[in-house]
Amino acid sequence: MDVGQMQRRLLDYTKSLFMEGVLDGQFLQLQQLQDESNPDFVVEVVSLFFEDSERLLNDLTRALDQPNVDFKTVDSHVHQWKGSSSSIGASRVKNGCIAFRNFCEEQNIEACLRCLQQVKQEYYLVKNKLETLFRMEQQIVAAGGSIPILELSF
Amino acid sequence: MEKRELKQGILKKLMSRFMRGGEDKAVNKDGRSKIRALVVDDSMVNRTIHHKLLQNLGIENQVVGNGKEAVDAHSSGNYFDLILMDMDMPVMNGIEATRRLRAMGVRSLIAGVTTRSLEQEKQEFMEAGLDDYQEKPLTAAKLVSIIHKINQSSSTPR
Numbered sequence: 001m002d003v004g005q006m007q008r009r010l011l012d013y014t015k016s017l018f019m020e021g022v023l024d025g026q027f028l029q030l031q032q033l034q035d036e037s038n039p040d041f042v043v044e045v046v047s048l049f050f051e052d053s054e055r056l057l058n059d060l061t062r063a064l065d066q067p068n069v070d071f072k073t074v075d076s077h078v079h080q081w082k083g084s085s086s087s088i089g090a091s092r093v094k095n096g097c098i099a100f101r102n103f104c105e106e107q108n109i110e111a112c113l114r115c116l117q118q119v120k121q122e123y124y125l126v127k128n129k130l131e132t133l134f135r136m137e138q139q140i141v142a143a144g145g146s147i148p149i150l151e152l153s154f
Numbered sequence: 155m156e157k158r159e160l161k162q163g164i165l166k167k168l169m170s171r172f173m174r175g176g177e178d179k180a181v182n183k184d185g186r187s188k189i190r191a192l193v194v195d196d197s198m199v200n201r202t203i204h205h206k207l208l209q210n211l212g213i214e215n216q217v218v219g220n221g222k223e224a225v226d227a228h229s230s231g232n233y234f235d236l237i238l239m240d241m242d243m244p245v246m247n248g249i250e251a252t253r254r255l256r257a258m259g260v261r262s263l264i265a266g267v268t269t270r271s272l273e274q275e276k277q278e279f280m281e282a283g284l285d286d287y288q289e290k291p292l293t294a295a296k297l298v299s300i301i302h303k304i305n306q307s308s309s310t311p312r
Contacts, residue, residue, distance in 0.1 A: 026291050033206045041206060048199045083269050084199040087291045123172060 003091065003145035010136045014150045017133070022126050025066070027089030031149050046130055049088045053123055056081045060116055075104040080118070092122040165211060165294060189304065191215040192226040194251065195240040195267070200290070204238055204267075208299055220244055221251025228255065234262050235304055238292075241268035241279055249274070249282045256283035265300045267292055 001009070005091040015021045034041040057075050063074045082097035096119035137147050191213050193204045196298075201217040208215040213236070218224050220243040237255070241248040252264055265286040266279045276287055286303055288296045 026293075029291070029293050030203065032294070033203070033210060035210070038206065045199060045202050048202060052197070054201060055164075076242075079269070080197065081288060084197055086269060087197070087199050087203055 003140060003143050004144065006136065006140045007145060007148045009010075010133070010140060011148055011150055013133060017129055018150075021091055022129055024089045024091040025151055026087065028150065042133055046134075049084050049090070050127060052094075053081065053082050053127075057123070058121060064113055064116060069109055069112075071104050071107050071112075075101055078104060078119075078138060085123075090123075090126045093126055095117060096122050100138060158210075158243070161197065165298070170279060176197070189213045189235045189301070191236040191238065192224060192227055192262075193217040193238045194221065194243070195238070196220055196243040198273060200240070204292055206240075207223040207241060207294060211294070211297065211301070213301075221246030221254070224251050225254050225258070228258065233260075236301065237262050237264045238267050238300075239264055239284070241266060241270055241275070247276060251278055252282040263300070263304050 002061060013134055014023075030042050030045060060074060060081075063070065063077065078097050078100045082101070083095060085091075085093035085106075086136050096115065100112065100115035103115055140147055157196070169288050193200050193201055193208070193215055195204065196215070196219050200218070204217055205217050205229065215226060216234075218227055221239075222224050222245045224237065224239070225246070239248045239252055245252075246254075248266060252266070255262075255264065263285045264283060265288060265292055266276075266284045268279070269276075269290045270279075271289060280287060287302050288300060
């Protein structure tokens with residue numbers, strides 16, 4: 001595959017993530033912040049998001065496993081996850097967190113447990129997709145090409 | 155010139171046009187104003203993004219992780235033109251930090267930046283002493299609209 005083909009494949013892949021609602025416009029904002037002075041900016045921020053998410057996932061699993069669930073604590077963790085996922089454009093994770101918070105307010109433990117599974121799935125999905133995206137970018141750079149940025153008008 | 159460089163160049167030009175005319179703001183040779191900002195947020199993801207957003211607009215900035223650190227950052231007469239204040243933070247939240255800073259006589263432009271969207275929550279935050287309020291996530295465009303207010307508010311007495 002030549003560089004041009006790789007670049008087109010990357011753009012198509014990125015486009016599909018937007019079409020599927022896995023990523024939203026905020027991700028493009030991140031890409032636009034990347035420049036020569038900080039060429040790994042997107043990977044850095046997304047890595048921070050992954051670290052945050054793993055921690056929050058553990059904290060939430062533990063919090064919901066307690067005999068007397070403290071919904072304020074659960075809500076606080078979900079709120080944080082909603083914040084970081086929305087900041088990087090992980091749209092489905094963010095939406096999952098919004099639904100999750102509603103059930104925290106209702107103190108509905110069954111629904112909360114379901115939501116946790118849902119958000120966990122969406123998180124692993126976006127993690128997988130982003131790791132694939134970064135791998136494709138690395139391949140392009142290794143072949144001497146530059147990373148094309150998707151220009152979408154919303 | 156690459157498209158992205160062009161975009162950033164345009165943003166920086168827009169920025170300097172907003173800033174010119176503020177006599178109390180030092181403007182250096184290429185028209186870039188030496189605005190100083192403080193980012194207050196407990197999320198490292200957000201601190202990193204907001205730091206870069208500001209940097210790309212030519213704004214020197216510091217980042218701290220909660221309201222108490224924001225208050226401490228003002229010790230020894232330290233001053234910021236702009237404070238981006240998150241609401242939910244441990245140790246001291248954004249509402250308390252804003253009240254504290256205003257009580258200390260800090261007249262910087264304080265913009266609340268939060269994911270909270272209920273009117274009541276916004277109201278309480280604004281009443282603590284905010285000049286502006288933006289819903290996260292922050293974008294370059296939202297930031298420029300906040301910064302535009304720095305010049306406007308510097309001419310109005312508090």
